[in-house]
Amino acid sequence: APFGIFPRPAMAKRKIDELDKDGGQAFKAAAVTVELGKKYGTEPLVFTLEATCGRARASTVELPHGEVLTPVFMPVGTQGTIKGMTSEDMKALGCRILLGNTFHLANRPTCDLLRKFGGLHKLMQWDGNILTDSGGFQMVSLLKLAVITEDGVEFEDPKAEGSRMLLTPEKSIESQNDIGADIMMALDDVVSSTLDPVKDKARIDEATERTLRWIDRCIKAHQKPKTQNLFGIVQGHLDTSPGGLREYSLKEMIKRNLPGYAIGGLSGGEAKHEFWKVVEQCTRPGAGLPENKPRYLMGVGYPLDIVVCVALGVDMFDCVYPCRTARFGTALLRTGQMRLTSSEFANDFRPLEPNGTGPLKDYTRAMLHTIVTKEAVAAQLITLHNLHFMLTLLTEMREAIKAQTFGAWVRRFLQDFFPSAGPAPCKVCPPRWVRDALKVCNIDLEDLFDWSESAEELPDMPKDSGACARRK
Numbered sequence: 001a002p003f004g005i006f007p008r009p010a011m012a013k014r015k016i017d018e019l020d021k022d023g024g025q026a027f028k029a030a031a032v033t034v035e036l037g038k039k040y041g042t043e044p045l046v047f048t049l050e051a052t053c054g055r056a057r058a059s060t061v062e063l064p065h066g067e068v069l070t071p072v073f074m075p076v077g078t079q080g081t082i083k084g085m086t087s088e089d090m091k092a093l094g095c096r097i098l099l100g101n102t103f104h105l106a107n108r109p110t111c112d113l114l115r116k117f118g119g120l121h122k123l124m125q126w127d128g129n130i131l132t133d134s135g136g137f138q139m140v141s142l143l144k145l146a147v148i149t150e151d152g153v154e155f156e157d158p159k160a161e162g163s164r165m166l167l168t169p170e171k172s173i174e175s176q177n178d179i180g181a182d183i184m185m186a187l188d189d190v191v192s193s194t195l196d197p198v199k200d201k202a203r204i205d206e207a208t209e210r211t212l213r214w215i216d217r218c219i220k221a222h223q224k225p226k227t228q229n230l231f232g233i234v235q236g237h238l239d240t241s242p243g244g245l246r247e248y249s250l251k252e253m254i255k256r257n258l259p260g261y262a263i264g265g266l267s268g269g270e271a272k273h274e275f276w277k278v279v280e281q282c283t284r285p286g287a288g289l290p291e292n293k294p295r296y297l298m299g300v301g302y303p304l305d306i307v308v309c310v311a312l313g314v315d316m317f318d319c320v321y322p323c324r325t326a327r328f329g330t331a332l333l334r335t336g337q338m339r340l341t342s343s344e345f346a347n348d349f350r351p352l353e354p355n356g357t358g359p360l361k362d363y364t365r366a367m368l369h370t371i372v373t374k375e376a377v378a379a380q381l382i383t384l385h386n387l388h389f390m391l392t393l394l395t396e397m398r399e400a401i402k403a404q405t406f407g408a409w410v411r412r413f414l415q416d417f418f419p420s421a422g423p424a425p426c427k428v429c430p431p432r433w434v435r436d437a438l439k440v441c442n443i444d445l446e447d448l449f450d451w452s453e454s455a456e457e458l459p460d461m462p463k464d465s466g467a468c469a470r471r472k
Helices: 009-022 026-040 087-092 102-107 111-117 120-124 169-179 201-221 245-255 272-283 303-312 321-327 365-371 376-402 406-417 432-440
Strands: 046-053 056-063 066-070 072-075 097-101 129-133 146-148 153-156 164-167 183-185 229-234 260-263 295-297 316-319 330-333 336-339
Touching: 046 376, 056 303, 056 376, 066 072, 066 376, 072 097, 072 376, 097 102, 102 111, 102 129, 102 164, 102 169, 111 120, 111 169, 120 129, 129 169, 164 169, 169 183, 169 201, 201 229, 201 245, 229 245, 245 272, 260 272, 272 295, 272 303, 272 432, 303 376, 303 406, 303 432, 321 330, 321 376, 330 376, 365 376, 376 406
Parallel strands: 072 316, 097 129, 129 183, 183 229, 229 260, 260 295, 295 316
Antiparallel strands: 046 056, 056 066, 146 153, 153 164, 330 336
């Protein structure tokens, strides 16, 4: 029986009841999966599509350590911890799944120690779900320390000069089996998205083909398919042409019939007009990734990017950005990012986010300015705020999809996020790639902003100086 379509009986009955009340289109599909579940039993991943609004999806993914409601943002705990946060903190925030990195965990604390502990869940004291990256991204981030061959990739440990570590598809899966991740990512051959498609064509072609050879080795090496899920990763650089590399990788990866799939090779500095077209192709109804399985966009974490990609049909996201930027004193708000290190906040006694309901709702900007980058607790506080911001943002989108108001929600989000932009005549506008991508999703923005050539594009992550209040 194929992975990913057989609900567990109790969960399936409840979901069917919910969908029946809503009268949603997904009811019939869910009813079919219940019958199949009775026939074939359960799987370690159960995907239930609850609602769609345009291309945007709201679903429940049931994993060995509980349900994950999508769309979802997954915080990154590279070596088994979210910096500054405890597992109890993450649970209190409502987080149901977070990330670890196989390459870094294999170096410290080592998979041998994790095996003795009984897996990363026990080491972390975390009863939620865990997704582990395979270590493939380090082929880009640690390229100067890596040698890539058909066997795998040999790294030099960046923290132990002279030490070598060979990461093969088999070793990556063995390590992830030891880690005990609920979702394991296949080792793929990752190339930078900024490579020249002409000059570097041979390397891009090689990586696309090798990723398919390596997924077959990963599948063969996977020892715990009844308790852990292996996701494949679609590669193909930025080639979205008909019959091109992305289409080829997409079709070939789908043939492997995995529990879920990821879109890889992005968020590496490519132009945004190329970025969104890759995502659009991979989520295109009828031609993209399967509708009955989760879709994960790797390494994407800017709020604007996530909103657009949810509209395109992505379910899962991860990024270090919300936590990393917090450690540098930057808070995420609905009106952009606020760099609390700036002297303009020294005497600003307003709450961090007026009318906010988050964990720092009673903290003033002046207080946070005083301690950012100076006191360890500041990084912890702003990390807490940023994670709450991201998790709440995704929850709001899920609720809007289920209420069939997602398009209106997106329009309002953009008005809040770019408060200095407005209808013509206006000197500035949101990034034009956002308009183009959302047009494919039938979300019209023409009346909201001045898109004329004379309007200057604002950055994807605008700065909130504290002067703009959120629209009522």
